[in-house]
Amino acid sequence: MASLKFTSLAFLVCWFSFLSVIVCTFGVDVSYDGRAIKIDGKRKVLLSGSIHYPRSAAEMWPDLIRKSKEGGLDAIETYVFWNAHEPVRRQYDFSGNNDLVRFIKTIQDEGLYAVLRIGPYNEMKNFTALIVNMMKQENLFASQGGPIILAQIENEYGHFVASYGDAGKAYVTWCANMAESLDIGVPWIMCEEEDAPESMINTCNGWYCDQWSPKNPKIPKMWTENWTGWFKNWGGKDPHRTAEDLAFAVARFFQRGGTFQNYYMYHGGTNFGRTAGGPYITTTYDYDAPLDEYGNLNQPKWGHLKQLHDILHSMEETLTHGNISSIDYGNSVWATIYKTKNASSCFFGNANSTSDATINFQGNDYDVPAWSVNTQTSVMAKRSNFVEDESTLLKWSWRPENNDKAIVLGKGQVTANQLLDQKTAANDASDYLWYMTSVNLKEDDPVWASNMTLRVNGTGHKSVNLTKGKNVITLLSATVGYQNYGVKFDMVQSGISGPVELVGRNGDETIIKDLSSHKWSYKVGLDGLPNDMYSSENLNWQGNDLPINRMMTWYKTTFKAPLGKDPVVVDLQGLGKGMAWVNGKSIGRYWPSYLAEEDGCKVEACDYRGSYDNNKCLGGNPSQVKFETVSVGYACANTYENNVLELSCQNRPISAIKFASFGNPKGRCGSFEKGTCEGANDALSIVQKACVGKETCTIDVSEKVFGLTNCGKITKRLAVEISTPSSITTAFPFTISTLFLAFSLLSILSLSFFFLSSSSSTIKNPSFPDPQNALQAPPHSPLKVYVADLPRSLNYGLLEQYWSSSTPDARIPSDPDHPIPLVARRPAASEFPDYPQNPLIKQYSAEYWITGDLMTPEPLKTSSFAQRVSDSGDADVVFVPFFATLSAEMELAKGGGSFRRKVGNDDYRRQREVVDFVTNSDAWRRSGGKDHVFVLTDPVAMWHVRAEIAPAILLVVDFGGWYRLDSKTSRGNSSDKIEHTQVSLLKDVIVPYTHLLPRLHLSENKKRQSLLYFKGAKHRHRGGMIREKLWDLLVNEPGVIMEEGFPNATGREQSIRGMRTSEFCLHPAGDTPTSCRLFDAVQSLCIPVVVSDNIELPFEGMVDYTEFSVFVAVNDALKPGWLVDHLRRISGKQRDEFRQKMAKVQQIFVYDSGHPGGIGPIPPDGAVNYIWRKIHQKVPMIREAIVREKRKPPGVSIPLRCQCT
Known part of the structure; x- marks a missing residue:
């Protein structure tokens, strides 16, 4: 699935012809030309809807298909589910709700066509042939008199074909040739494959497809997936696509030449068994479809679309044969006319999303509301x-489940001297996989300690009490669906990828014993399942x-x-x-x-x-489980004047009218209110008289019926809420x-640990998306981003260079990426290598995750606020994908101040290459660089050229932390810091550091023993002397822990322990503008105490830091005893409230999407999305600055009147 760029339109449709009934006859010839699919040589307007047979009970199929036909559909589309039909190689299942033949025949019984999407994959050739032969044997292809008029091979492979190079292109050709060889007698389609072979019909998938057209002019414009909603995630919000927008998208698709459209989904159904993917996709696959999960009419969506379908069918002759002309009324309003000798049809379009319009067409006035298709409706309950x-x-x-074999004995079916991928080991037979090993310990073992920790994947840990001799360790991993989409998604690892480590402590030294290469035994599933x-x-x-x-x-x-x-x-x-x-x-x-x-x-x-x-x-x-029936309880409509409103409620009488108002009513279904103007006649009485007691009723929405209003020029609407009587429950x-x-209580990588003592606990995965979201209502339109086409050597190629190096970072005693001896722990070769784990670099990794979001194929970007566009002229901003921090840090690691010199400085060479490339582009010249975005989280990133890129939007961690030499080693001489004429809160964005400590969930929080904790450098760069004064004041205070160091190796373990056991964490930013460890404190639920008179923080205006942090003036903090007394006066209740608020915003400061290479869906409430929204807020001011710059006289400079620091 993919999102396509488009120009927004609104439509009012007029028509002058009528629908002819589609009948499937024996020996139908299906063909096509550049205008439409042809049935027996006649061009057709075809409206289709997806219903997946395994997602509903077979007994529901006739009712679902009948309701689809009544809703105005011509065809039913379905995938063929390989996983359902061949769960084990060469063992097939076509029974129950897997009975594909029965489903296709049910479609045929209702007189509808079928579209069969058989599937992809080279290995699937035998299965594809099996399905085709099965359809042929039952005479189900249209050429045999059956309902199947189209078949599909492959799906959306075009999004990823480039990742496979020539092999990908060869595979597409192979698919087409294989499909053609099966001789099915109807056309083959291939979704989202721009370079599809000529024998295939390429089609579009997405929210909108009006602007898309096939490359091949000989094939029709077809839309195979119009997403009626979206799937749901466990713990996530419920996506809702309004009936208005869905109908609007369909109307403008046909206005722009489309003639085949399919709703994905028309009925979503249920992911029975273990079929839900994702991961973390819910069991319900309702999809906000016109027919809900249970088969009820989802009003008003079903009824609203039915009216549109009737209109489109009536226009079939003109849409498929008419000459096309357009009239531009200005202000993005126009008419498109289809005309034949015998009839004509027209669309009225309004590109404005806020302003209504009135146009005169052929002597008549028509109201064209902003972004609407006549009838505005709301949600059915x-x-x-x-x-x-x-x-x-x-x-x-x-x-109880019998776990003795796994927990006590550690016995499984297979063994391996490594941690196996769960997909491989379990072979999709179960959500559950037991990982079992044993470890023999002696008292002289280096890791031996009275208090040891078992750590898994670096994200979960548990204190363990092991004994001398043999100890059995058993881990249970539970998946919640596998990755279901993306480049090489089959290679995405699941289960326990490691490392699995025993961690002991000898004084201040941390000893780690890696168990990942031990002999592991594996057991699939639970004991009760095979029994x-x-x-x-x-x-x-x-x-x-x-x-x-x-x-x-x-x-x-x-x-x-x-x-x-x-x-x-x-x-x-x-x-x-x-x-x-x-x-x-x-x-x-x-x-x-x-x-x-x-x-x-x-x-x-x-x-x-x-x-x-x-x-x-x-x-x-x-004891709380209930069995209930579900039926339509009430429904709403919200209809513009000069239309006829039809109300119905699924063959039940309308029992009451709860609300009715004609004018400018406010609110939504269930909470309607009267507006500021209303018709003179009583709307409630009029609707009650017309509808109560009837199964359907129609109302003319006009001032003639409801009386004159004092609404002025605004377009008037009728809002109605109806209810139906309770029905008898059902089977x-x-x-x-x-x-x-x-x-x-198990989840993917939320592991339960079992030992001989049979104790157990659940470990949360800190990277799992938190459902809380403190962001205010975001803007509706995404940020359109064009990515500058920099050479790969300046981003992911730079990462490859980093990992190929074997020189440790001289600045830290233990470089996790390049340890001594010189053996690099580099990741496996990948198109998108991992970012360094060296904490000095990792803390600045924003550039990696932001770029990864933009590199993610659009279909995977299920929650990103940024939409990548292919033309810089269509973009709001131009993103420069230079890993500036990585480049600078690679030079800094060499030591000796080489980054300051230009000669022999690889970082300077790369800076120069980026600036020359970008400033010579048309996009830069067009805006003077004001709409370009650079990620400069490291204080020395782009250090030599920052004045040249100053007009751009700079993503920085602060405005004053640009590199200054340590005064103790430089005789007090500091380097230039960034000038205030180069940065401003008006254009630039403060972004968070990447936290280095794992997330502590509120449910895992324990009693905290100390009052205040600090870990960091006692002495900061010049200008940060307040740290030293605070240190001297606090170091001997009871309940206060002050530690020097950086969270790497041992320091990281100390930081985790210190931040998780202290009520407050000290952040002495002082007269410097930021506090790096603030974000580790938030992840540790340690209440931040920020000592600063002038600190910049990320996402101000979106996040209220005062709800979970304590801010202290410098003068107060430096008074002896004041700070400790102040903190002790904060009550336990208030501290708990701070932590509860903090838990809600933890996810906001998380960059890591959890996907390899950063390529995949990002958390909707994570740091990357917040950054995009912050940039979006700057766009209007930036556009204004660009306009002002263009109109100034030659040789005149416009002074900066406000420098915000």
Whole structure:
């Protein structure tokens, strides 16, 4: 899937012809030309919707397809699910809801066409042939009289073909040739493959495809994935795409020549069993589709699109044969006319996302609201119905999972002298994989200590008490779906990648014993799974003393299937994490203990105007489990005047009108309010009279009906909220009698450690996205970024050069990347190498993660606020992908002050190369560099040329920390620091350092023993003398710990311990402008105490630091005893509140996306997205500065009137 650049339009559609009914007849000829798909030689407008048969019960298929047909669709599209049909090589499953033939025939029974997306991969040739032959045997291709009019081979490979070089291109050709050889008698499509072979129809996927056109003029403009919503993530917010925007996107696609469009999804359904990918994609695959997860009509989306489909079908003749002309009305408003000899159709477009327009077309006036398609609608709600409170009536039995073989004996099915990838070891047979090894310890072993720690992957650890002799160590890893998309995503490692280490301490020395290369034994799955515990009646289940909040426990109950026709759902509220089965069939994973926070589910008004992305409009104890039915409870509409509103509620009578107002009503569904103007007639009475007691009703939305208003020139609307009566509860699509729950508190790389003592605990993964988000409502439009085409040697090639070096960094005693002896621990060769782990460099790694986000293919950028564009003229800013910090640090590591010289200075050579490249570009000349972005987190980054790049947007950690020599070693002479004429809060962005310590979650916080902790240099560069004075005042204070050093090697362990055991962490920025370790304190939930009169902090205005930090004036802090007394007066309750607020913003300062090379989706509430939004705030001022610069007379300079520091 990919996001495409586009010009925003709005449409009002007029039409003058009518739809002809599509009928599938025997021996249909399917062909195409540059205008449309042709059925028996006739060009067709085709509207399709995706329904994936394995994601719904087979009993639901007829109703889903019937509702799709009633909604105006011509075709149903589906993938063919290789994972479902061939779970084990050459063992096939086409039963139940995997019955593909039955699904296609159900489509045929409703008189609809089918689009079959069979699939990719070289290894899949046999399977593709198997599916084709199966369809042929059942006469299901259109050439045989069946419903299948199109088939697909490969999907979105064009996003990644370049990564595979010539082999990728050869594979595309192979796919096309293989598909053609199968002789199916209908055309093949190949989504998102710009260089598709001529025999393939290349198609578009994305939020909008109106601006896309195929390279080959002989093929029609087709849109195979119009994303109706987005998938959900555990703990994430609920994406919602409005009906208005979705219909708007469809209308403008057809306005610009499209003739085939498919909704992905029209019904999303459920990820049953272990089929949810991601990782961390939820069991529900609702997708905010027109038919919801349970098959109900998602109003108003379903009804709104139905009206649009009727219009488009009526325009089929003109859209596929008409001559096209346009009228420009100015201010981004225009009309497009399709005209044949017998009929004409027209679209009215408005590119403005805020201003309505009125145009005169052929003597008539038409209102064209901003970014709209006539009818504005809102969200339908669902109501849960209960026969009675069943949670108190269910009788539960239970039994523990048998872990003895793994925990006590450490025995598995296979062994290896390494840590295996979970995909390889488990072969996708289970979410669970046991890693088991043993270690023999003697008292003279260097690692031996009374208090040792087991550390896994560098992100999880647990204190362990080991004994002399043999100790069995067992780790259980649980996946929550594998990576499902991207370049070489099959190579993304899962499970425990290592290192696995025993850590002991001998005094101040840390001793590490790496167990990664030990002999490991592996056991796949849980004991109960191969024994079909979820479907067995003969096992010894216990009925008494039901345990709660206990890991690794099976629960079982039975319940009566309710009567009626509404879908039955299981409410698993109260449980932790696991999987559920009904009558032996897995209905998927559950994880209600990890849901979005309340602020992630706020019902707020969503402005549908402006381009959409998946971040816009977001909106265990078994005794609490309930069985409920779900039906439509109420629905809303919000309709512009001069339209006819049709209200209906899924074949149920409308029982009440809860709200109605004609004028400028405010709010959204469930919270409508009257606006400042309203029609003279009582809207509520009019709608009640027209609709109550009826299944459907229509209302003319006009002043003639509702009376004159005093709204002036604004476009008037009618807002209505209706409700329907509760319905009788109903049976689940399966025959329900028994529910089993595999209940555990495990997550991917949230590992449980088991020892001979059988003690256990859960370790959180500090890099897992936190659902909290303290950001204010972001702008709707993404930041459009053009990436300057610098040579690779200036970014990722520079990383390759770094890793190929074997010289340790002379500035630190232990360089983790280039240790002594000279054996470099360089990562495996990769297109996107890792960033250095050397803490002196890693703290400045923002350049790596920001660049990685821009290098991520658009389909993977599920949450980035930055949209990469291919033309600098379309961009808001131009990003310069120079790893300036890495370049500077590589020179600094040589020592001897070489970075100051120009001769023989590789960093200076690279700086010069970047500046010459950028300043000679058309983009720089066009703006004078004011819209260019440089990442300069290191104080010496671009040190020699900073005056030349001063007009640009500089991403820096502060404005005053630009390199100054240590006065103790330079006789007091400091280098030039950046001039205030070069930096300004008006244009530049303060960004956080990269934290070096792992994240401590609030649930892991323990009682803190000390009052105040500091670790760092006692003496800072000239201008930071306040540190020394504070040190002398505090070093002997009770409860205060002052340590010198930097968090590398031993210092890192000391910092973790110190920050996690102290109430407050001292950050004596003093008269310097920043405090590097502030971000480690936040990740450690250590309340920051910032001593400074003038400090710059990242994301001011988005983050309120006073909610979790203490700010102290320098003069107060230097009074003897004042600071300690001040901190002691802060109550325990207030300290807890500080930490709770801090936990909510921890993710904001995290750069690491958790993906290799930084290529992959970034956390929506992480540091990179906050930086993009900060830059977005600067764009209007930068554009103004560019305009002012252009209009000034030659030879005249405009003075800088405000230098903000």
